Amino acid sequence: MRAWLILYLLCLSPLTYADKLRFSLHKLTSDKPGPTMLVIGGIQGDEPGGFTAASMLVTNYKIKSGNVWVVPNLNFASIIRRSRGIYGDMNRKFRRLAENDPEYAEVQKIKKIILDQDVDIILNLHDGSGFYRKKYINKLYNPRRWGQSIIIDQEKIQHKQFGHLNAIASFVQESINKQLKNSDKFFYVKNTRTNKGNPEMEKSLTYFAIRHHKPAFAVEASKNFLTHERTYYHLLAVEGFMHKLGIGFERDFKMTRRSVAHQIGSNLQISLYDNRINLDVANSRRVLNYIPLKKHADIEYKKSNPLLAIIDHPHGLKVRYGNRFVTSLRPQYFEYDDSLQSLQLEIDGRKKTVNIGDRIHVDKSFRVLADRDYRVNVIGFSRPGLKNENQLLVRRKHIQSRFSVDRGRKVFRVELYRGERFSGMILVDFSKQQKTGAARKMFSNEITSSRL
Numbered sequence: 001m002r003a004w005l006i007l008y009l010l011c012l013s014p015l016t017y018a019d020k021l022r023f024s025l026h027k028l029t030s031d032k033p034g035p036t037m038l039v040i041g042g043i044q045g046d047e048p049g050g051f052t053a054a055s056m057l058v059t060n061y062k063i064k065s066g067n068v069w070v071v072p073n074l075n076f077a078s079i080i081r082r083s084r085g086i087y088g089d090m091n092r093k094f095r096r097l098a099e100n101d102p103e104y105a106e107v108q109k110i111k112k113i114i115l116d117q118d119v120d121i122i123l124n125l126h127d128g129s130g131f132y133r134k135k136y137i138n139k140l141y142n143p144r145r146w147g148q149s150i151i152i153d154q155e156k157i158q159h160k161q162f163g164h165l166n167a168i169a170s171f172v173q174e175s176i177n178k179q180l181k182n183s184d185k186f187f188y189v190k191n192t193r194t195n196k197g198n199p200e201m202e203k204s205l206t207y208f209a210i211r212h213h214k215p216a217f218a219v220e221a222s223k224n225f226l227t228h229e230r231t232y233y234h235l236l237a238v239e240g241f242m243h244k245l246g247i248g249f250e251r252d253f254k255m256t257r258r259s260v261a262h263q264i265g266s267n268l269q270i271s272l273y274d275n276r277i278n279l280d281v282a283n284s285r286r287v288l289n290y291i292p293l294k295k296h297a298d299i300e301y302k303k304s305n306p307l308l309a310i311i312d313h314p315h316g317l318k319v320r321y322g323n324r325f326v327t328s329l330r331p332q333y334f335e336y337d338d339s340l341q342s343l344q345l346e347i348d349g350r351k352k353t354v355n356i357g358d359r360i361h362v363d364k365s366f367r368v369l370a371d372r373d374y375r376v377n378v379i380g381f382s383r384p385g386l387k388n389e390n391q392l393l394v395r396r397k398h399i400q401s402r403f404s405v406d407r408g409r410k411v412f413r414v415e416l417y418r419g420e421r422f423s424g425m426i427l428v429d430f431s432k433q434q435k436t437g438a439a440r441k442m443f444s445n446e447i448t449s450s451r452l
């Protein structure tokens with residue numbers, strides 16, 4: 001086949017949104033000097049404890065001294081497909097890698113970050129099988145297992161501050177175990193003695209760092225636990241490292257298994273096309289119908305959590321959060337109208353200015369007070385013969401429950417159109433307790449760098 005024909009066919013072959021997923025780097029910086037720790041999650045896509053913990057550093061922590069850089073989704077395409085590695089094990093690609101490997105570019109990118117002169121120390125978060133113990137106890141607890149361990153490749157390396165890998169790992173082991181009641185769940189330090197002839201580990205990310213004189217550790221939470229419990233252990237480990245290195249931090253939840261579980265999967269928002277549409281998907285229905293997407297354009301979105309992704313699917317689009325399915329978006333395509341940034345609404349009898357993309361709380365009733373140019377569609381409201389709900393008083397009972405965005409049947413879409421063009425959406429929330437939580441920071445689905 002001729003080259004131009006091959007090229008032409010390559011251009012025709014549809015790249016899915018999943019194939020286009022790239023990892024993100026989040027720089028959590030502080031005003032006070034101190035070391036910089038790089039935390040990596042998701043090198044294998046089926047280890048949710050590690051990547052969920054890394055993502056929580058981005059969404060729930062504030063660094064007070066020193067810096068933490070986070071790549072919470074290194075093998076993002078595999079995370080979203082719930083696969084260890086759609087192109088093989090990424091953690092064996094750090095010694096030699098063919099340039100035509102589909103992950104070549106991503107591996108080069110993370111290597112560059114690891115070698116960045118600002119990075120002092122690297123943590124790679126994994127979920128491992130069983131429970132590592134120095135002596136054989138039984139099939140589950142023995143030296144060949146990986147779970148509940150801090151992995152080092154060797155005792156120490158040449159490094160001005162953090163060369164004593166074993167001493168640092170032992171400190172972290174202690175700081176984790178002090179917080180655990182049940183010794184079955186204790187952590188131990190596992191030395192893989194990679195340079196003494198361990199060809200598999202030589203190909204790993206941490207050993208790449210070690211070869212370049214960068215202190216690096218892997219943390220393994222046991223796959224015998226559910227995701228939230230693994231995440232809890234990872235966070236105990238990460239905090240142990242931060243204490244040891246003198247990195248100051250705050251977090252917005254209590255360090256218990258229960259409150260970690262509560263944080264996972266909460267605050268999931270997707271904002272499409274510069275906030276023309278802002279969907280709260282944490283508690284959404286399995287399918288959202290007639291979502292007005294932009295005609296002839298790539299889907300463009302921001303998200304409140306680095307593990308969120310929109311991927312294409314024969315029956316529309318799917319929103320995924322790490323390994324989990326969140327909701328399906330069944331689109332209807334429109335040209336977009338950019339004329340509207342905000343509008344007036346009467347909410348429970350009081351006039352308010354509302355921005356496109358906002359979520360507003362309503363006790364009893366609302367009335368959209370848009371210009372005559374716009375047609376208002378309250379999704380789930382219908383009155384025979386009426387095509388425009390502008391200026392109309394709307395109560396909860398006027399809207400059919402099955403059209404709600406959320407499973408709790410409290411949140412509804414109000415859409416504005418100008419002629420045939422879509423102008424934007426707001427969400428109307430009839431739930432009793434008003435959500436007062438601070439608005440989440442939104443991340444783009446490509447590389448982001450954020451300052452908390």
Ligand SMILES: [Zn+2]
Binds near residue numbers: 044047126127128
């Ligand atoms: Zn792993």
